[in-house]
Amino acid sequence: MEVPTPRAIYDELNRYVIGQHRAKQTVATAAYNHYKRIAVKGAPGGDLLRKSNILLIGPTGCGKTHIARQLARILDVPFAVCDATEYTEAGYYGKDVEVMVAELLFKTDQDVAAASRGIIFVDEVDKIARRSHGARTGAGARDIGGEGVQQGLLKLLEGREVFVPQNVTQHWNKHDFVQVDTTDILFICAGTFSDLAEVDPGRGIGFGGEDVTRKHRRVPQKALLEYGFTPEFLGRLPVLMHMHMLEEDDLLRILTEPPDSIIKEYKVLLGLDDVNLDFTEDGLRAIVQQATRRKLGARGLRSIVEEVMREIMFNAPERKGSTQVIDAALVHTRMDSMEEELPAQQ
Numbered sequence: 452m453e454v455p456t457p458r459a460i461y462d463e464l465n466r467y468v469i470g471q472h473r474a475k476q477t478v479a480t481a482a483y484n485h486y487k488r489i490a491v492k493g494a495p496g497g498d499l500l501r502k503s504n505i506l507l508i509g510p511t512g513c514g515k516t517h518i519a520r521q522l523a524r525i526l527d528v529p530f531a532v533c534d535a536t537e538y539t540e541a542g543y544y545g546k547d548v549e550v551m552v553a554e555l556l557f558k559t560d561q562d563v564a565a566a567s568r569g570i571i572f573v574d575e576v577d578k579i580a581r582r583s584h585g586a587r588t589g590a591g592a593r594d595i596g597g598e599g600v601q602q603g604l605l606k607l608l609e610g611r612e613v614f615v616p617q618n619v620t621q622h623w624n625k626h627d628f629v630q631v632d633t634t635d636i637l638f639i640c641a642g643t644f645s646d647l648a649e650v651d652p653g654r655g656i657g658f659g660g661e662d663v664t665r666k667h668r669r670v671p672q673k674a675l676l677e678y679g680f681t682p683e684f685l686g687r688l689p690v691l692m693h694m695h696m697l698e699e700d701d702l703l704r705i706l707t708e709p710p711d712s713i714i715k716e717y718k719v720l721l722g723l724d725d726v727n728l729d730f731t732e733d734g735l736r737a738i739v740q741q742a743t744r745r746k747l748g749a750r751g752l753r754s755i756v757e758e759v760m761r762e763i764m765f766n767a768p769e770r771k772g773s774t775q776v777i778d779a780a781l782v783h784t785r786m787d788s789m790e791e792e793l794p795a796q797q
């Protein structure tokens with residue numbers, strides 16, 4: 452495998468991931484080191500190289516999943532997204548952690564060689580923190596799962612031969628297992644850690660507050676230990692990165708700039724009906740402001756554009772040859788009418 456340089460990875464990430472400069476640099480470098488390490492395996496000193504699994508911390512809709520998915524695409528390796536909350540300690544009802552590898556295997560059509568150098572994205576990892584200081588969440592409800600799942604994940608993170616169930620989708624086939632070595636699988640864990648500030652309010656390290664800015668807040672290892680991660684677990688995620696909440700200007704660029712941006716997509720879609728779409732600058736701003744109000748980061752953009760476009764889409768086939776202008780007034784009208792409709796639907 453020809454490993455692209457960190458700069459080459461960064462430049463390609465840059466086309467699709469807006470803002471998050473440090474995260475793009477860090478992820479590009481970690482991935483480069485990871486795949487370089489695989490390439491020199493067996494060479495003198497090769498065993499000294501540590502595996503560079505990554506922990507991403509950042510608010511909802513800032514691009515955690517997005518950056519990981521784009522990384523896998525650039526490196527042309529298989530990619531699976533797993534939700535940490537669906538897994539349980541072996542023996543409990545729920546998925547065993549090996550199923551994460553099975554998900555990756557599924558993406559490769561059961562190609563073990565390809566899967567064993569893929570990327571597994573473990574989302575909502577903050578939800579498997581030990582919840583023994585129950586006051587924080589109310590009940591310490593997930594205590595059974597949390598630490599046990601961390602424990603189970605250790606062997607995957609550091610690299611071990613594991614027995615992976617094949618055909619995770621077919622329950623009657625449960626007894627077919629295949630052996631996979633996870634040494635070369637890159638794990639990217641992510642979470643919002645939205646209640647982190649409450650653990651240690653004195654340091655102001657949370658993301659939920661109003662004062663979240665581009666400034667990079669470093670969460671000290673100690674805060675993550677207090678949050679409920681074991682030292683062993685954190686030790687296997689040596690690359691820790693914060694992603695900041697996206698600002699209005701970032702959101703504006705996300706709407707229009709990436710090759711697969713939402714606005715480009717809608718223009719193509721309506722172009723098929725021979726309808727021309729024209730978003731004014733203030734129209735785009737209005738969409739972004741709606742998204743900012745919802746505090747969902749870039750995650751909120753799509754549903755807003757969908758709502759704004761709903762009637763235009765419906766009428767498009769009868770408006771061939773026309774140009775539809777989306778300006779701030781139209782966005783506000785659509786948003787207001789949506790808010791009026793909402794209570795009636797309940």
Ligand SMILES: Nc1ncnc2c1ncn2[C@@H]1O[C@H](COP(=O)(O)OP(=O)(O)OP(=O)(O)O)[C@@H](O)[C@H]1O
Binds near residue numbers: 510512574705709750
């Ligand atoms: N920095 C970004 N640049 C371009 N697009 C982005 C960026 N961040 C998010 N997006 C867009 O928003 C969508 C949602 O982002 P993503 O799923 O990565 O959020 P997240 O940080 O994983 O949030 P959550 O914690 O809710 O899972 C992505 O599919 C992508 O289209």
Ligand SMILES: [Mg+2]
Binds near residue numbers: 515516517574
């Ligand atoms: Mg996500």
